[in-house]
Amino acid sequence: MEGGADLSSVFERVPFGRSIGADDVTESFAFFDDWEDRYRYLIELGRELPPLPDACKTEENFIHGCQSQVWIVHRTDPATGRLQFAVDSDALIVRGLAAIVLAAFNDRTPAQILAADIEGYFASLDLLRHISPTRGNGLRAMVAKIRRLAEAAG
Amino acid sequence: MNSRVIAGFDVDAVRREFPILDQQVNGQPLVYLDNAATMQKPAAVIDAIAHYYRHDNANVHRGAHALASRATEAMEQARERVAEFLGGVAREEILWTRGTTESINLVANSWGRANLQPGDEILLTTMEHHANIVPWQMVAAATGARIRVLPITDDGALDLEALPGLLGERTRLVAITQMSNVLGTVNPVAEIARMAHAARALVLIDGAQAINHFEVDVRALGADFYALSGHKLFGPTGIGVLYGRRELLDAMPPWQGGGQMIERVSFDGTTYAQVPWKFEAGTPHIAGAIGLGAAVAWLQNLDRDAAERHERELLARLDTGLDAIAGVRRIGTAAARAAIASFVVDGVHPTDVGVLLDQQGVAVRAGHHCTMPLMARFGIPGTVRASLAPYNTLAEVDRLLVALDKALGFLR
Numbered sequence: 001m002e003g004g005a006d007l008s009s010v011f012e013r014v015p016f017g018r019s020i021g022a023d024d025v026t027e028s029f030a031f032f033d034d035w036e037d038r039y040r041y042l043i044e045l046g047r048e049l050p051p052l053p054d055a056c057k058t059e060e061n062f063i064h065g066c067q068s069q070v071w072i073v074h075r076t077d078p079a080t081g082r083l084q085f086a087v088d089s090d091a092l093i094v095r096g097l098a099a100i101v102l103a104a105f106n107d108r109t110p111a112q113i114l115a116a117d118i119e120g121y122f123a124s125l126d127l128l129r130h131i132s133p134t135r136g137n138g139l140r141a142m143v144a145k146i147r148r149l150a151e152a153a154g
Numbered sequence: 155m156n157s158r159v160i161a162g163f164d165v166d167a168v169r170r171e172f173p174i175l176d177q178q179v180n181g182q183p184l185v186y187l188d189n190a191a192t193m194q195k196p197a198a199v200i201d202a203i204a205h206y207y208r209h210d211n212a213n214v215h216r217g218a219h220a221l222a223s224r225a226t227e228a229m230e231q232a233r234e235r236v237a238e239f240l241g242g243v244a245r246e247e248i249l250w251t252r253g254t255t256e257s258i259n260l261v262a263n264s265w266g267r268a269n270l271q272p273g274d275e276i277l278l279t280t281m282e283h284h285a286n287i288v289p290w291q292m293v294a295a296a297t298g299a300r301i302r303v304l305p306i307t308d309d310g311a312l313d314l315e316a317l318p319g320l321l322g323e324r325t326r327l328v329a330i331t332q333m334s335n336v337l338g339t340v341n342p343v344a345e346i347a348r349m350a351h352a353a354r355a356l357v358l359i360d361g362a363q364a365i366n367h368f369e370v371d372v373r374a375l376g377a378d379f380y381a382l383s384g385h386k387l388f389g390p391t392g393i394g395v396l397y398g399r400r401e402l403l404d405a406m407p408p409w410q411g412g413g414q415m416i417e418r419v420s421f422d423g424t425t426y427a428q429v430p431w432k433f434e435a436g437t438p439h440i441a442g443a444i445g446l447g448a449a450v451a452w453l454q455n456l457d458r459d460a461a462e463r464h465e466r467e468l469l470a471r472l473d474t475g476l477d478a479i480a481g482v483r484r485i486g487t488a489a490a491r492a493a494i495a496s497f498v499v500d501g502v503h504p505t506d507v508g509v510l511l512d513q514q515g516v517a518v519r520a521g522h523h524c525t526m527p528l529m530a531r532f533g534i535p536g537t538v539r540a541s542l543a544p545y546n547t548l549a550e551v552d553r554l555l556v557a558l559d560k561a562l563g564f565l566r
Contacts, residue, residue, distance in 0.1 A: 035180065035513045036564075043564055068505050069535070090535065091503035092565060093510075 006053045010086045011075060013050040016099050017106030020045075022121055025103045029125045039093070046095030049102075052088035063141050068094050070142065074149050082107050083153055085146065097139050100125065105146050110154030118143055163460040169545045171196040171452075182515030185550045185557075190335050190494055190541030191519050192385045193366060195449070199389055202448035206441050214440055215414060215431070229440050232447025233430070239450045240380065240397055241371030247403065249430045250438050253394035254362040255285040257381035258329070260396055260433060261358055262289035264409040265379075266327075272298030275324045277355070279304040279312055279341075280531050281334045284524040286360045290329060299326070306531065310337035311488035317346065321353040328357050332364035332375075336523045336539060337486025338469075338494030340364065347376030356402070362386050366543075367465065367492050369458055372397050384442060389449035393442030396433075403429045410435040461544040465493050468542050468551055475555040479562070485537050496523075496537035502565045504536040510561035511538075516554050 025045075032038045056073050063070040068091035075084050085106050087098035104121055105113050122139075169175055172194045177184050186194060206228060212221035214229050230245070237245045251257045270276075276290045280303055287301075294301055302320050305313045312330075321328070328350040333340050347357040358379040361370060365382045372380045377397065384393040398406075408415055408426055412435035417425040426432045472495045476482050481500040499507065508520030521536045522529045529536060540554055 039510065039513065039564060068503060091505045093506045 007056060007073065007086070010050045010052060010073075011084045014084070014086055014102060014106055015048055016045075016102035017104070017108065020048075020099075020103055022104040025100055026121070026124050042096035042100075043092050044096075045099035046092045046097075049087060049095050049099050052086055056086075057088070063138070063145055068138075070094055070098065070138065072098075072142065072145055074146075076153055077107070080109075082109050083113060083146075083150060087142070094138065098142060101139065101142050101146070105143075110150040113146060113150035114154065163457070163464040163544075165464060165545065165547050168456070168461075169547075171198070172545050173197055173200070175545060179515040179517070180513050185516040185546075185553045187540040187542065187546065187550065187554055188517045188519050189366075189543040189546075190363060190386075190539065192391070193388045193543055194545070195388055195390070195445075196452050198452045199445050199448045203390060203441050203445040206444045211441075213437055225440055228447075229438065229443045232443045232450075235447045235450050236395055239370075239454065240395075241373055243372060243397060244400060246429045247397055247400050249396040249398065249403070249433045250443055251381075251394040251396050252392055252439070253383040253385070254360060254381045255289075255383075255394075257379075257394055257396035258286055258358065258360065259289045260409050261379050261381075261398070262293040264406045264433070265356075265402065266290075266293035266299075267297060268407050270294070270297040270299040270326060273324055274299040274326045275302050275322065276300070277302050277304060277320055277325055277328045277350075279330050280306045281310070281312070281337060281339065281525065281528050282329070282331055283335055283360065283362070284526070285362075286329055286331060286358075287527070300324075303527075304330075306339075306528075307488075309488045310334065310339050310486035311490070312339075312341055312346075314342070314346075317349060321349060321355065323353075325350070325353055325355040328355050329360070330357075331360040331362075332370075333367065333492060334486065334494070334525075334528075335363045336494070336496050336525050336528055336537060337488065338491040338496070338541075339486055339488045340368075340490040340492050342490070343377075344375045351376060363494075366453075367462065378402060384446040384449065387446065387449055388452060389446035390439075390442045393439045393446050395446075400429065403433070406433075408432050408435070412436045414438075456544065462492075464544055465542050465546075468546055468548060469493060469495065471548055471551045472540060472542070472554070475551065476558075479555070479559060481562070481566070482558075485532055485534065493542040494539060495541075496539045498534050498537055499562060499565075502562065504538045506565050507538045507558070507561050510564055511554070511557050514553075514557040514560065516557045518554070 028041055052071055057071050061071040061073050063072055068089055070089040072087045085102055089095045104116055174194050210224040212225040214226040233245050233248050237243050237248045290301055304320055305316055307313050332343050343359050350357045356378040359377045361380050361382040366387050378399050380397040382395050385391040415427055415432050415435040417427050476484055476497050482497050485496045504520040511518055519539045
């Protein structure tokens with residue numbers, strides 16, 4: 001596959017779900033008391049997502065239902081059976097939201113992904129109260145795609 | 155600078171008529187600069203709708219009782235008012251629709267399907283809203299007609315030099331916007347209509363954006379059809395208008411069938427009512443029509459020249475302020491422009507800007523604005539668009555500029 005070597009390193013460089021887990025994200029958000037800190041952190045998270053090779057930005061990997069363009073790729077780690085994801089978007093805040101989702105879902109088994117209380121996780125992040133419904137829909141489209149992939153893999 | 159003194163226009167008095175403006179968003183006073191998406195409503199409009207439902211609600215054109223005649227009279231008075239507002243046309247030439255989109259779809263489905271032949275041409279422009287593209291693509295697919303497109307120049311004006319080469323024997327209709335919802339460009343529609351008519355083509359003008367900024371006389375413009383939305387004219391959503399020349403409307407077949415649009419129905423055959431009712435199947439949006447009538451009445455009481463001067467002053471401040479921010483590039487810089495400033499920022503996605511402005515209480519639109527061919531023309535995914543209304547102030551323009559500066563500090 002074109003860019004295969006590149007892509008493999010992209011999967012390895014995603015820090016979310018590994019060094020940055022859902023608990024870290026929740027704790028950080030609990031710490032902030034104004035929108036500026038929350039958004040600075042969100043944008044920082046977004047910057048830590050390694051960009052996808054252009055060859056991966058295909059219709060198949062495209063997530064519909066987002067205001068901006070979002071692509072997701074996945075693979076199964078043969079050693080552990082865990083699903084690994086990489087996401088890219090042309091909008092920084094969407095990358096940040098994707099990072100939050102991956103903190104909960106990346107490098108997990110399909111069963112763990114399907115059992116995760118993602119709504120509870122979102123509710124714990126005050127940020128999500130303030131995002132627009134269309135952006136919220138984009139976030140949910142991302143989650144729905146990951147869950148479909150987990151169902152197919154599990 | 156004092157925000158209140160613009161050429162004798164009392165913006166504070168105007169603002170007081172719009173209850174929605176007095177609120178906080180994300181802890182800051184709301185700055186509403188998404189007026190091209192929808193205008194806010196003066197109390198007079200809100201009250202007219204409430205009054206109708208509290209006192210006069212009934213179905214129109216049928217019941218033999220007092221409420222029915224009051225409702226009918228109120229809706230037909232609104233129609234008269236709109237007819238007068240558009241330059242004193244006949245009330246039969248004013249059709250109620252759901253909005254500009256439905257008005258254009260009505261023409262495409264009724265006039266278009268009855269008249270277009272394979273090889274006939276419909277001329278659009280690069281800057282059209284999807285509402286003035288997709289209905290024509292659909293009718294072209296059904297009839298074999300072809301779409302042709304008048305290009306624009308780099309500053310976002312129509313390329314009028316290309317027009318004579320595009321207007322030909324097969325051109326049946328020129329469908330153009332009077333004012334771009336993205337660029338703010340105000341098009342010379344009267345001149346284009348003259349050329350179109352010389353080529354024996356009809357002219358449909360999409361007035362959704364222009365109608366709230368300028369006085370419009372549809373006959374002086376040379377419009378055979380003129381489409382507008384109530385909600386962009388300080389009125390309610392769900393109501394719009396199609397103006398059509400009487401001879402054209404009389405000759406056009408109905409589009410939707412049902413109650414109210416008929417004269418007599420039997421299983422052997424049905425005869426249709428006269429215009430405008432021929433095109434108004436089913437119970438119309440009575441409250442919407444009454445609300446739109448109230449909006450037009452409100453506008454007729456506004457000093458529109460002063461309001462236009464006020465908006466020009468706001469736009470000049472906005473343009474200058476945007477040009478002063480490094481990395482900001484305005485899209486749409488034509489000489490004839492009004493009330494809308496669109497821009498992109500190097501290396502920054504428009505939707506990110508929109509989110510961070512919203513956090514600061516500033517409402518703008520970010521995206522492709524239902525004009526994907528126009529975005530493709532400029533090679534951009536979208537723009538951030540600030541759009542003005544008479545109730546906006548210089549202080550609000552300044553709030554946008556400060557908030558933008560802050561947002562860009564986050565994003566680059």
